[in-house]
Amino acid sequence: MIQGNPLEIIILSSVCRFFRRILNSDLWHFFKKNLPKINSINVLVSGEGAVGKTSLVVAYIEGRFNYDYDPTIEDRNCKRVTHDGLNLMVNMEDYNGEYDAAYFERLYREADAVLLVYSLIDNGTLEAGLTKCVLMNPHVPIFIAANKCDMDDGNTTIAESQKYADNTTKNVQGSIVRTSAKTNANVEQIFNRIVIKVFRERMKVNDLYKKVLLSLSAQNK
Numbered sequence: 001m002i003q004g005n006p007l008e009i010i011i012l013s014s015v016c017r018f019f020r021r022i023l024n025s026d027l028w029h030f031f032k033k034n035l036p037k038i039n040s041i042n043v044l045v046s047g048e049g050a051v052g053k054t055s056l057v058v059a060y061i062e063g064r065f066n067y068d069y070d071p072t073i074e075d076r077n078c079k080r081v082t083h084d085g086l087n088l089m090v091n092m093e094d095y096n097g098e099y100d101a102a103y104f105e106r107l108y109r110e111a112d113a114v115l116l117v118y119s120l121i122d123n124g125t126l127e128a129g130l131t132k133c134v135l136m137n138p139h140v141p142i143f144i145a146a147n148k149c150d151m152d153d154g155n156t157t158i159a160e161s162q163k164y165a166d167n168t169t170k171n172v173q174g175s176i177v178r179t180s181a182k183t184n185a186n187v188e189q190i191f192n193r194i195v196i197k198v199f200r201e202r203m204k205v206n207d208l209y210k211k212v213l214l215s216l217s218a219q220n221k
């Protein structure tokens with residue numbers, strides 16, 4: 001039997017009910033999931049060894065070509081960008097294929113998009129990279145960079161590769177982009193496509209989300 005002033009009990013139980021309703025609401029779940037990364041996106045840069053993943057990330061962040069071959073251990077790299085008046089942070093996880101399955105799974109779970117890199121001058125790197133990627137069953141968009149285009153004299157047709165990729169998974173976004181970390185060709189463009197796609201999807205989910213982002217961007221100016 002609860003002792004106390006009936007008015008206090010009524011107020012207390014109303015307050016409890018109010019909080020329970022908030023905790024069960026869709027909006028609460030949406031923010032709980034997205035608040036920690038409200039203005040950032042995680043791009044998993046995936047692909048076979050030596051196709052140019054690290055070089056593309058360095059070219060995107062620093063605008064320079066990474067001449068020293070440096071097998072990646074684990075690199076989390078970030079770049080600030082503005083899109084549609086919003087200040088955003090792009091986190092790139094540069095994946096080295098030697099990690100165990102659990103680690104690979106975590107990277108895929110945390111990713112908002114995958115940038116699958118293959119080398120135009122290394123046959124089989126698209127098939128091998130995409131097969132591993134699809135095995136993880138990612139529910140996120142996959143963008144494909146055909147890298148080292150400075151070395152193929154512009155001769156390699158990517159029509160076959162595109163057909164192969166589209167037949168392998170429906171998550172492939174648009175057309176394969178020919179890139180070169182060495183000449184910086186299309187590097188900014190492919191990351192921009194990823195940013196735009198991920199944020200458009202998020203904006204669709206909730207209008208309030210955009211308002212929060214806009215106010216965060218205004219504060220950070």
Ligand SMILES: Nc1nc2c(ncn2[C@@H]2O[C@H](COP(=O)(O)OP(=O)(O)O)[C@@H](O)[C@H]2O)c(=O)[nH]1
Pocket residue numbers: 047048049050051052053054055056066067068069070071072147148149150151179180181182183
């Ligand atoms: N010519 C040329 N070489 C590249 C390009 N991207 C990477 N490389 C070279 O390819 C090798 C592997 O690059 P790296 O970024 O370490 O590959 P990762 O293992 O996929 O991270 C290095 O010697 C790079 O200098 C590119 O676009 N053009």
Ligand SMILES: [Mg+2]
Pocket residue numbers: 053054055070071072094095096
């Ligand atoms: Mg690397």
